[in-house]
Amino acid sequence: MGRRVLLIEDEPNIIEAISFILSRDGWTVHTHTDGVTAMDKIARTPPDLIILDVMLPGRSGYDILRDLRANPATADLPVMMLTARGQTKDRELAERLGVTRFMTKPFSNAEVIENVRALAGA
């Protein structure tokens, strides 16, 4: 089994596209669509890295990132955030909370694979 990526994203067609390209690249992809129960999912299926959307139903990606960094078990887990807002203040907030990478939508498939590979090697 390849290394595990957890994709937390609420847009089904983005989930399908990213899951497809990462699976084809050799990753085992788990997905989750809800912000409120995301931490339970991470605890049940610990991934090697997380791709985390900012705008999620129930709870934002920022809240989830804050919880991840506050938990010793996930404090060092690589997290790549996806957002439609590329403003400096959003990027700064994510960096303050401890994000590992930050990608602005719309991105290319090549960028996703390149960043995930880089994070796995980090």
Added chain:
Amino acid sequence: MSQRQLTGSRIRQHRLDRQLQQSDLARAAGISGSYLNLIEHNRRRIGGKLLQDIARALGIDVTLLAEGAERGRIEDLRGAAAALPGAEAELGRAEEFAGRFPGWSTLIALQSAEIARLERQVDALSDRLAHDPQLATSLHAVISTVTSIRSTASILAGAEELDRDWQRRFHNNINEDSLRLADSARALVDFLEAPAEARQGPRSPAEELEAFLAALGHHLAALEGTEPALRPDEVARTAPGIDSPGGMALAEAHFRRYREDALRMPLSEFARAARACNYDPSVLGRHFDARPDAVLRRLAALPEADDHPELGLAICDAAGAITFQRPVAGFSLPRNAACCPLWPLFEALTSPGRPVLRQAALPGDPSAQFVCYAFAAPRGATGFGQAPVIEATMLVRPDPAPLSDAGLRVGSTCRLCPRPVCPARREASILTAS
């Protein structure tokens, strides 16, 4: 040319507007044509009974001819010049300009006010674009859908072969996304077109309330009497021009306090008592056992039609921001710029509970002089352990008496105040600079 000299120009303008011969007006006013000619060319000073006779002969109120009639307009012109200093307007000739070209002066003042309104509208729209949740949602939907289409299309167009099931799924996804994108784009266009339809643009809640009150002469007949026609919240909800939630909330609070004042000081009894004591707030406070700020508000709400004196009112919070005002001729405090700190309104803030009585004069015009009553007190109930919310209230009444030694030499704002020496000056004046 001083403002005093311009009374003659005003008489001449009103006479010409009415297509009256100089000799006809002179006869009606009981003077010779040659004397009226001297007056009209500002070579004889005029006032008192003769000015009243000429006003009567012209069929206009004497205040339209008296000194200071253009004071508000002159302030408007100076304000317009301050807003565009690069135009290098001849500030020293503002009074002459207002006297000689009242129509053009009005046009400049109105255009300046319109520019200020449009600037506020642009600020509000910029703020809306930056923070509007509807716009953020629409944009997020567009970008998410574009992301999905881009990623899916790249897979389909890629060099690697896909089996049929995956091809079908991705084609369906792109089709779904294209429909979503069309909806999101339509929502975005609807949003962006909306401001163009709202031609009037946003006014601040305070502006909505003050415009409504100004139209009624600051007297709310619907809230008077033992059984008023409407409740304060009903007046706020139905008031023409008060449309924003902020305006309605502000209006309701204002009208509730108006109603409390009206209950404590019933209109007919208050008006009678006010006339009897020559509108002395101290006497009225004792008579009605009312706090001074309530008496000041009540005096400023007397109906204009009943021939009460013209009374202005200003209220500020503890930071000195003007939260409400009723302007009168020669008295209007700037809402969006720092006021002259010498007004008794701000002196009252320094010692809540102590009534302040002062004479105050504006520069340049002897008629722009007022007696000011100011009082600061907590607004609403204050609990133990809570800091009181202090506000100050000031009533102004035109005062023809000579300014005493203790009288205050005030201004509107430093930028428009020509006083050469002032201990409270915080910035240079554009008037003295010119």
